[in-house]
Amino acid sequence: MAATSAIPRRGLFIGGGWREPSLGRRLPVVNPATEATIGDIPAATAEDVELAVSAARDAFGRDGGRHWSRAPGAVRAKYLKAIAAKIKDKKSYLALLETLDSGKPLDEAAGDMEDVAACFEYYADLAEALDGKQRAPISLPMENFESYVLKEPIGVVGLITPWNYPLLMATWKVAPALAAGCTAVLKPSELASLTCLELGGICAEIGLPPGVLNIITGLGTEAGAPLASHPHVDKIAFTGSTETGKRIMITASQMVKPVSLELGGKSPLIVFDDVDIDKAVEWAMFGCFANAGQVCSATSRLLLHEKIAKRFLDRLVAWAKSIKISDPLEEGCRLGSVVSEGQYQKIMKFISTARCEGATILYGGARPQHLKRGFFIEPTIITNVSTSMQIWREEVFGPVICIKEFRTECEAVELANDTHYGLAGAVISNDLERCERISKAIQSGIVWINCSQPCFVQAPWGGNKRSGFGRELGQWGLDNYLSVKQVTKYCSDEPYGWYRPPSKL
Numbered sequence: 001m002a003a004t005s006a007i008p009r010r011g012l013f014i015g016g017g018w019r020e021p022s023l024g025r026r027l028p029v030v031n032p033a034t035e036a037t038i039g040d041i042p043a044a045t046a047e048d049v050e051l052a053v054s055a056a057r058d059a060f061g062r063d064g065g066r067h068w069s070r071a072p073g074a075v076r077a078k079y080l081k082a083i084a085a086k087i088k089d090k091k092s093y094l095a096l097l098e099t100l101d102s103g104k105p106l107d108e109a110a111g112d113m114e115d116v117a118a119c120f121e122y123y124a125d126l127a128e129a130l131d132g133k134q135r136a137p138i139s140l141p142m143e144n145f146e147s148y149v150l151k152e153p154i155g156v157v158g159l160i161t162p163w164n165y166p167l168l169m170a171t172w173k174v175a176p177a178l179a180a181g182c183t184a185v186l187k188p189s190e191l192a193s194l195t196c197l198e199l200g201g202i203c204a205e206i207g208l209p210p211g212v213l214n215i216i217t218g219l220g221t222e223a224g225a226p227l228a229s230h231p232h233v234d235k236i237a238f239t240g241s242t243e244t245g246k247r248i249m250i251t252a253s254q255m256v257k258p259v260s261l262e263l264g265g266k267s268p269l270i271v272f273d274d275v276d277i278d279k280a281v282e283w284a285m286f287g288c289f290a291n292a293g294q295v296c297s298a299t300s301r302l303l304l305h306e307k308i309a310k311r312f313l314d315r316l317v318a319w320a321k322s323i324k325i326s327d328p329l330e331e332g333c334r335l336g337s338v339v340s341e342g343q344y345q346k347i348m349k350f351i352s353t354a355r356c357e358g359a360t361i362l363y364g365g366a367r368p369q370h371l372k373r374g375f376f377i378e379p380t381i382i383t384n385v386s387t388s389m390q391i392w393r394e395e396v397f398g399p400v401i402c403i404k405e406f407r408t409e410c411e412a413v414e415l416a417n418d419t420h421y422g423l424a425g426a427v428i429s430n431d432l433e434r435c436e437r438i439s440k441a442i443q444s445g446i447v448w449i450n451c452s453q454p455c456f457v458q459a460p461w462g463g464n465k466r467s468g469f470g471r472e473l474g475q476w477g478l479d480n481y482l483s484v485k486q487v488t489k490y491c492s493d494e495p496y497g498w499y500r501p502p503s504k505l
């Protein structure tokens with residue numbers, strides 16, 4: 001079957017079924033590796049948001065919540081496990097769609113699908129465990145009172161997600177939200193929505209109660225903004241750029257609506273002079289060239305100890321030259337295209353500005369000569385960078401690494417923290433005590449020691465500073481969708497005794 005004939009034509013997934021968008025508009029889907037239009041997705045607007053929120057609200061309260069929001073966790077777990085099983089069955093097909101939509105190598109997309117299934121399974125287990133954690137007693141200093149805590153689903157949640165790991169980033173929100181008993185409206189990125197729409201098909205196949213998950217595709221301004229401002233949405237969980245995150249926060253503040261924000265980054269990787277250079281080079285490459293550098297936590301600022309800088313850069317260039325850049329469907333591809341023409345232009349502009357500001361493009365910086373079509377960019381290594389340059393300060397979200405040297409540990413930490421962002425950081429050294437010191441000193445939500453980027457569903461994920469707040473994954477991911485209620489009981493037979501009783505008639 002030709003790859004493009006695999007693109008299904010979907011509607012919006014609302015109330016358990018497919019609907020055409022109210023205004024009948026659709027957006028083209030462009031394969032960024034070939035520049036060919038391969039399909040289209042529905043363009044939802046405020047009218048569709050209204051329908052989706054209403055379906056989610058009905059599902060939340062249906063029959064007093066007995067079938068979903070107040071059902072035993074084991075009931076919700078059964079659905080989450082069924083979704084995971086379907087994802088595994090359809091892994092190759094979903095990976096193909098993800099690659100055609102986003103340009104990422106097929107191997108990477110297949111790995112993402114495994115992570116998607118694992119995330120649904122993980123939150124199925126947490127949904128089952130939730131009931132056993134209810135009514136946790138609180139120890140009080142007064143014997144005539146007893147208190148316990150209930151964890152309740154927040155309500156209808158709006159989930160707005162980006163294009164770099166389309167189905168995986170959506171799953172990090174959908175799985176815990178559903179496990180908690182919330183009902184949801186998911187708005188994936190207009191640049192890559194195909195696999196999220198397929199998730200709608202899977203929900204229908206496994207018989208998820210209608211309205212529990214609704215999926216609306218469309219532009220941020222037309223579909224995302226009305227979702228964020230909707231008065232019947234109880235929380236917004238957002239992953240995307242810091243600029244959009246700020247807008248969402250302003251909108252949500254009007255209704256004092258809780259938000260969690262997973263935003264951009266400009267993360268450092270510090271490499272000391274006591275390391276195996278080739279091993280460290282591979283982590284540096286994985287940290288900034290995997291997924292064509294379109295990774296929120298990419299370690300795109302490389303800090304090299306001056307004693308190894310020259311040797312390290314020679315090896316980095318040699319390794320970078322050996323990366324297979326090709327159509328992402330080709331076996332062994334390790335660098336596909338970036339997601340869109342807009343992203344391609346944006347990255348190229350960053351590179352040309354770096355050059356104009358006096359930085360050296362040590363390697364790459366252009367379209368690979370053997371690829372005449374598609375939004376491909378060579379892995380790009382930039383040196384002679386000063387801390388005031390745009391390339392040092394701003395998130396590129398492309399296969400571009402910039403490098404500075406340091407002499408002392410103190411200088412390395414200062415350079416690492418010289419950013420408004422605070423998502424991740426990494427250190428490579430054989431001195432583990434030094435690594436521990438640095439992991440405490442780096443101002444970020446995630447620190448990797450002797451590696452960069454590994455990500456586990458059990459461990460918390462999220463940033464500090466302008467990288468956002470709130471944590472996804474692990475138990476923290478479930479807590480994002482639970483509201484904590486204190487229940488306190490007076491349990492003495494005696495009157496309280498604060499007021500004097502009125503005299504009897």
Ligand SMILES: NC(=O)c1ccc[n+]([C@@H]2O[C@H](COP(=O)([O-])OP(=O)(O)OC[C@H]3O[C@@H](n4cnc5c(N)ncnc54)[C@H](O)[C@@H]3O)[C@@H](O)[C@H]2O)c1
Pocket residue numbers: 160161162163164169187188189190218219220221223224225226228239240241242243244245247248262263264265295296297395397423462463467
């Ligand atoms: N911290 C993390 O875990 C994490 C993970 C992945 C990506 N990211 C960040 O995401 C960014 C790249 O993703 P992107 O380009 O899709 O980001 P983006 O902010 O452009 O878009 C993200 C989502 O927000 C929607 N949106 C846009 N404008 C909106 C508005 N006014 N109101 C409501 N919704 C709106 C978009 O349609 C999309 O669904 C990078 O900055 C990256 O670092 C962060």
Ligand SMILES: C[N+](C)(C)CC=O
Pocket residue numbers: 164165168294295296297455
């Ligand atoms: C969290 N991760 C690395 C899968 C995607 C961030 O962009």
